[in-house]
Amino acid sequence: MVAFKVLCVAASLALTGLLSPLAHAGRACDAPQPSKASTIERALNLAQRTLQALERSGAQVVVLARAGQDLSKYGLRYSHLGLAYRQNDEQGGHVWRVLHKLNQCGTAESAVYRQGLGDFFLDDLWRYEAAWVVPTAPVQERLLALLQDQPRAVQLHHKPYSMVSYVWGQKYQQSNQWAIETLALAMAPENGMGRVTRQQAQAWLQAEGYQPTALNIGPLARLGARVSAANVAFDDHPNEKRFSDRIETVTVDSVFAWLPRAGLGQPPVTLSP
Numbered sequence: 001m002v003a004f005k006v007l008c009v010a011a012s013l014a015l016t017g018l019l020s021p022l023a024h025a026g027r028a029c030d031a032p033q034p035s036k037a038s039t040i041e042r043a044l045n046l047a048q049r050t051l052q053a054l055e056r057s058g059a060q061v062v063v064l065a066r067a068g069q070d071l072s073k074y075g076l077r078y079s080h081l082g083l084a085y086r087q088n089d090e091q092g093g094h095v096w097r098v099l100h101k102l103n104q105c106g107t108a109e110s111a112v113y114r115q116g117l118g119d120f121f122l123d124d125l126w127r128y129e130a131a132w133v134v135p136t137a138p139v140q141e142r143l144l145a146l147l148q149d150q151p152r153a154v155q156l157h158h159k160p161y162s163m164v165s166y167v168w169g170q171k172y173q174q175s176n177q178w179a180i181e182t183l184a185l186a187m188a189p190e191n192g193m194g195r196v197t198r199q200q201a202q203a204w205l206q207a208e209g210y211q212p213t214a215l216n217i218g219p220l221a222r223l224g225a226r227v228s229a230a231n232v233a234f235d236d237h238p239n240e241k242r243f244s245d246r247i248e249t250v251t252v253d254s255v256f257a258w259l260p261r262a263g264l265g266q267p268p269v270t271l272s273p
Contacts (some may be wrong), residue, residue: 007020008179047117050130050271051096054084057269061085061140061147063179063259064098065252066120074215077216077254078131081179085147098246099147101178103161108230110153110161112178116198129272133256135266140187155183156198162233164249167212170198180205208262211253222247 029071054062062085063079082100089095098120103110121130147153158173165172173181184201222234222242235241240249259265 005046006055028201038195039124040122041124043121043123044118044123046128046130046273047121050121050132053271054086054096054132057134057197059134059140061143062132062134062182063255063265064120064130065256066123066125066127066131067124068123070126071251074213076251076253077212078256079126081176081252081255082122083143083147083182084117084132085144087148097147099153099182101157101173101175103163103175103231105151106229106231108161108233109159109176110157110173110178111159112157131252131268132270133268135259136263136266137188139183139264143183146182146186152185153182155195156185156201160199161231162236163186163231164215164234164247166236166238167250168206168250171236172233173198174250175250176255179253180210180250190234197230208258208264210262211254212248212256213254216245216250218245219243219245226232 050064061083064082064084066080066082067078069079071077071079079119080100082098084096086094087097096117097114099112099114099119100120101110113217121128132138135159146181157178158170161174162172163174165174165177167177181198181201184204185196188196188204189200217234234247236249256268260267
């Protein structure tokens with residue numbers, strides 16, 4: 001029944017064009033094209049299989065990933081993170097929701113979206129594969145309370161976007177960076193004003209041993225990307241790192257390696273085609 005509800009809603013949204021077509025995780029938007037039936041079918045099949053696996057896991061919250069882009073040249077398997085959680089409904093059942101940040105059509109801005117599993121995977125995926133980490137029970141408890149509190153859930157969202165934003169910077173914020181800073185928001189001690197800033201969230205991540213991915217991007221590639229894409233900027237990276245071609249940013253793969261290492265979650269689970 002749960003699967004039927006989630007997937008029917010997703011299919012309905014897809015057919016009526018209400019799946020936020022102008023929002024993608026770090027990708028430019030092409031001219032609007034009707035979704036192919038086969039694409040919708042594969043995405044909803046992946047969503048249904050993911051839903052069934054999450055139901056069997058007994059988890060309330062997972063850190064969920066998709067492979068929206070081919071990042072293999074950087075040694076990366078997944079491109080985008082969301083925070084997925086189980087939410088009770090008025091009929092006494094429950095649905096799964098995903099809170100995640102999306103770049104708006106290659107612009108320099110972003111927004112946070114709350115979607116169903118079907119919506120999350122209806123994004124012209126590079127590879128129809130899902131992966132997730134189940135956090136420990138204490139982390140799930142605190143994350144669930146945060147994710148269901150709309151004002152707090154978006155408290156650390158920073159609209160200016162760069163898909164390679166510096167992991168410890170505050171000038172920009174990419175999608176995966178928002179996700180782990182929000183996780184830190186749920187876990188870090190609040191200051192005297194009852195709030196956690198991005199700087200404090202990042203300090204918590206550093207204290208817990210998070211290590212970003214260091215991408216090797218040379219000066220010509222940086223120049224080309226900066227000139228041709230509004231959603232790519234390098235000026236927030238420290239000069240000594242940037243000029244040695246070391247671009248440190250938040251990736252799914254680095255988060256999935258960190259969570260078990262820090263004792264904050266189980267090893268990643270992969271759901272392949």
